[in-house]
Amino acid sequence: MHPVITRAANARPRPDSYAVTAEFYDVLQADQDEARVRRLYGREVARARVGVLDIGAGTGRVTLMSLAGSRVDVHAVEPARAMRTSLMTRLATLPARPRERVTVHPHALDEASLCAIADVAVCHNxxxxxxxxxxxxxxxxxxxxxxxxxxxxxxxxxxxxPVRDVLRLLPEKRVGEHVYGGRMTMSAAGNRIRTRMDYWVRSAEGVLREHTETFWMWPASRARITDDLARHGFVPLPGHHHPDVLAVTLPTRR
Structure with missing residues (x-):
């Protein structure tokens, strides 16, 4: 989950948000997330003719897929310093030509002053x-x-x-002599969902380190999000009916 900071006071994370998760995210979830973003957005990104906007870029799965799958400029918005550090490190390893097509914005989208820079926007996770x-x-x-x-x-x-706690174990991954693992627990907390991430690193002798980070999520139905976007001029994009993704477009005349 990658937060997009806004000016709303109750939405601004601490400067060290995702400081724990950033260390573990790519090791435990990158392969699965890479396949997911390619499946969900790869075809649409390949059709971009102006630019691609990656909202909440995190460690860069959508950004890298967009650079590989299109020939346009890519704008990655990621305010969280820890996640952005991983993103920048990954971009630094790219050849010069694709690296010159990507701009990383360390601000909220509403603070980045981006105007008419893309014809495809992806807001993943x-x-x-x-x-x-x-x-x-x-x-x-x-x-x-x-x-x-x-x-x-x-x-x-x-x-x-959720009416009861939802537990998901992340597949463990070996890095040299150490094994990295994680667990996500989602539980009800008033009108929000409390998402607790527990991480650990162990060796043959036992657990070396354990860390915990908690995030908050706000549920919303497809109809609610569709209505909210409609008030800002977005209409459903014909021919797109994926259960996990909402596709909308801005009419050429508004």
Whole structure:
């Protein structure tokens, strides 16, 4: 989950947000996430003719896929310093030509002053981490960043608060002599979902380190997100009906 900071006071993470998760994210989830973003957005990114906007870029799965799958400029928005550090390190290893096509914005989208820079925007694994007030700041900023006729592909947040705790174990990965593992627990907390990430590193002798980081998620139905975007000029994109992704577009005349 990659937060997009906005001016809404209740949406601004601490400067060290994701400081724990950034160390473990790529090791434990990168392969699965890379396949997911290619499946969900690869075809749309390949059709970009103006630019691609990656909202909540995290460690760069959508950004790297966009550089490989298109010939346009890519704008990666990632305010969280820890996640952005991993992204920048990965971009630094690229050859000069693709590296020159990507710009990393260390601000909220509404603070980045991006206007008509893309015809494809991807918001992956991000909206769930934004409270309703922050989403209302994000939608018009996306509209400004897109050219008329541009499209947004948005991974939907959970529709409902879980009635009981949901536990997910992350597949362990070996790095040299150490094994990295993690566990995600989602539980109800009023109108929010509390998501606790537990990580560990162990050797043959036992556990070496354990870390915990907690995130908050705000559920919203597809209909709710669709209605919110409609108030900012977005309409459903015909021919796109994926259960996990909402596809909308800005009409050429608004």
């Amino acid at each position: 991000t909206v769930a981490c934004l409270p309703p007030a922050a989403r209302e700041v994000l939608w018009p900023a996306i509209g400004t960043a897109l050219v008329p006729g541009g499209s947004l592909f948005l991974q939907l947040p959970p529709a409902l608060i």
